Amino acid sequence: MLSSFFPADRLESYRTSPYKDRIDRIGQRLVEQRYHPEVTEQHLREWLRVTDYLREQGLRLPLTLTAPEVEQYVADRVVGLSASRTRFVRAAVRIFLDADEHGYCPRRIGRAPQPVPSWFGSALGEYTESLYSHRGLAARTVDKRVWQLTRFAAYLDQDGVMQLDAIAPRHIHEFLIRLRTQAVATRLTYVTTLRSFFRWAAMTGSLPQDLSAAVAAPRQFKQRGLRDALTKREVTRLLNGVDRASPIGRRDYAVLLLATRYGLRPCDLRQLRLDAIDWREHVLSLTQAKTGRILTLPLLPDVADALIAYLRNGRPATQSQYVFVRHKAPFEPFVATNNLATIMRQALQRVGLDQREGRRGLYLLRHTLACRMLASGSPLKRIGDVLGHASTDATMEYASVDLTALRRVAITEAEVRP
Structure with a gap:
């Protein structure tokens, strides 16, 4: 054969x-x-x-x-x-x-699964099932929690803990101390995971008491920094720097343009399907991966042109229904752990912006769009609708970067003097 x-x-x-x-x-x-x-x-x-x-x-x-x-x-x-x-x-x-009996072997992306201590495996499996059946969490969120709990269990195993009811508050405290070198946001996700697990364990009787109160969260201050954004000129340079003569260039340009015009999250770009584009009605409609809500946006002319150029003269022949796929065999959609950071990083390198401080992923274009809309006088509600925010609280964070508007409402020195 x-x-x-x-x-x-x-x-x-x-x-x-x-x-x-x-x-x-x-x-x-x-x-x-x-x-x-x-x-x-x-x-x-x-x-x-x-x-x-x-x-x-x-x-x-x-x-x-x-x-x-x-x-x-x-x-x-x-x-x-x-x-x-x-x-x-x-x-x-x-x-x-x-490979299975049909010759198919799933691609292994990223880190290999960490072994789960035998004494912890049963509880972890039941907790995972509850996240799917009762909480309805996304698979990626569940995978992250399983990874974090596996790391916690490995630490306990090294410390001589061999059963759930032997876990004490000091074990939790010492484990969290080990995470101090990580970003506050990352440590907070561990806090959420551990508290959720301990509440579940107490509720199901796997633990005699609820240890969630022993999981201390690091202090995080809101609005402690300004949202990072590119200037209009930098965005133009970024888009013009893409080589649209090549198939990969057409794909990358379409990804960058979608992120620039709509501020789409990497997960939504990755999961954008062919049937999300209504060419007759000039509408883009997709279900957001983060919120589960449907986001409907007008299909702008330059975005339509970029998508057509890629779909007709760039996209590999594949049965996948996702718009953006790998350009190397197997020609499949990007995996769930791929945030398309390479596309953005290479785009920044081409125009000499790769050494800039701040963000360098596609979220930079999302923040840039929000800041530009705010500076042009767009209401926060409209900005939130475009970005697909579930709450205006998330949109309010961008108000801190509209320095021109903040200066107009600033209190003068004369107003505060007695």
């Missing part, structure tokens, strides 16, 4: 391999996903090496990349290889071991 990918001296090993059907299924999946032929060939040859090793050692599937025998194989295989080649070998082995 895939014989053309193998050299003559390896054909017999391929044809007689007990895992030939598996190699064929996974290899055909790569072909269907339009991997470059050379990449497909390298994967196939690496899988054949793995199957030879399995046969020699008398090993059978299923196995995982963390199995001792597999780790030993990888360690021996990558001796003398470069860092990039080592990553490829590990990825190829993982794909072969983790």
